[in-house]
Amino acid sequence: MESSGVQVAYKEVDVVTTGTFGAMCSSGAIINLGHADPPIKIQNAWLNDVPIPHPGAAVDLYIGATIGSETKPSEYGGAHVIEDLIRGKEVELRATAYGTDCYPRTRIETTLTKEDLNQFYLLNFRNGYQRYSCATNGRDETIYTYMGKLLPRYRNATYSGAGELNPLTNDPDYETIGLGTRIFLGGGQGYVIGEGTQHNPKSRLGTISVRGDAKKMSPEFIRGASFTNYGTSLYVGIGIPIPLLNEGIAKKASIRDEEIVTDIVDYGIPRRDKGAIRDTNYKELKSGRIDINGRDVKVTSLSSLKTAHKITETLKTWIEGASFYLSQHVEKLPTDTVFKPMKQTGETAFVESIVHEAVTCREDERIEEVAQRLVNRSVNHVVVVDGQGKLSGIVTSWDITKSIANGKKTLKDIIVRNVHTTSLNDPLETASRTLAQHNISALPVVDGERRVLGIVTSEDISRLLGGARSG
């Protein structure tokens, strides 16, 4: 809808249908199994080897989308159990209990399909973000995130959400969408049951929680997904009709992709507040290319625009065919809640707190000079820098020992060029993870321009972490 045509649209259009189909991690399903004979009060349960961490009273289970199976945690998870059940497949239940006078049974193993369940409904506590950040990665290595695989040094970017098709984006002040709004959910019908967790209306980052009968849903609109090295998630199709009750609502529902601003964020920064590289909008994102620090970067969605369109069309057909009735909400979504960070009682340590001066050398120095420096300064690592103090490699005492064994004569032959680094702002846990992942013992600390600021070693980290534990 063009904004110039808002008046016309308001007169001629009754309802705008919106839709989105994206990975929504805060999703899951409630199932009720019915009672076994003799009955069991389930303490621990697994469905297709996926642990169910929070059983309800006796035979109610909540299948969380992101819980990975014990055998293949990032390939098959709760999300896939939900999809398999919707497909009508049989899933294996294994459960244990401590046994009580009224629930004497301590073990059960059986198979179930959705037809065997009393209730099977989707219950998602945070879905349908109004908009979302675009993710990229400034680090030197590929990272695997809930925003997909991000190649090193800004070689790609991903975003989520359907932009101008997104439900909450078309009703940004929550005038029609609220508790009790009937919606398209996963190919069936469901309801908005309130605001979602982390609902942040003031930053235009509203969310909803939803519920719907999963027995009537379709795998076309509910799909388990595997994010390598992150875990599993559930793709959820949501469509919400927005009745154009007045011209103001009509105007807001005419929002275009270029008006929906979001930010580009470096997911390579392992902190809560990553800052924004710059602002962008959904029109630019949907073009497939964005500029990041002067370079042309491919950007693609993680949510399917094709399925989002299909949802808006399906919902329209349902409404026209009177198989879907619009409902009025019984309570509005809050417009004043804030999204607070976690209260932390313990202190978190960062690289900044243990960094120390690096012993450095230049590429054209002789091996003997460098060896002398290692001995004099009692260190095992010498960082190789160029004329501007920028990182060009690292040499360890082990490299020098090897050079003697292999008869290598010049420093250039033994410098390790592919150096893993850290920055002052990295949490120690991240630095320690990098050391362990690559089986190395030190990381040069660099700034954004790769200037060497210092070094951290595994000894520094274990000393600090060990101290923290015993203290």
Place this chain on the structure above:
Amino acid sequence: MLRFSKEIVDRPITSQVILEQGTPVNILSAHMNQQGGEILVDIESAHADKVIKAFRDKGVTVDVRKLVEKDDDKCIDCGACVSICPMDALTFDEAHTVVLDEEKCNGITCGLCVDACTTRAIRLLG
């Protein structure tokens, strides 16, 4: 995939074909011994017919294989693979469907998309 029987495995057939046809043949993997062997090669599609005929004329068994396969039933058209692909072999068409151009794909020498796919719809072959 080129299969060499015991009888022909000692002949320099691949070099002969390259020289005769004047076109590059990119060897992706090779397993050879006196009992025979297999070589997986990548041939420019424009010369494929000619090169395949040349190998067959010299007694080599040629299997034409795709390098990569996308299962369209599993694919949800999300696009997680699109920004990853350095060859622009994975793109969106006008209806926002993710399409794979097998001609552009580098196959097992790349494979960046495989673990980026959220529904494990992409498989490398060969």
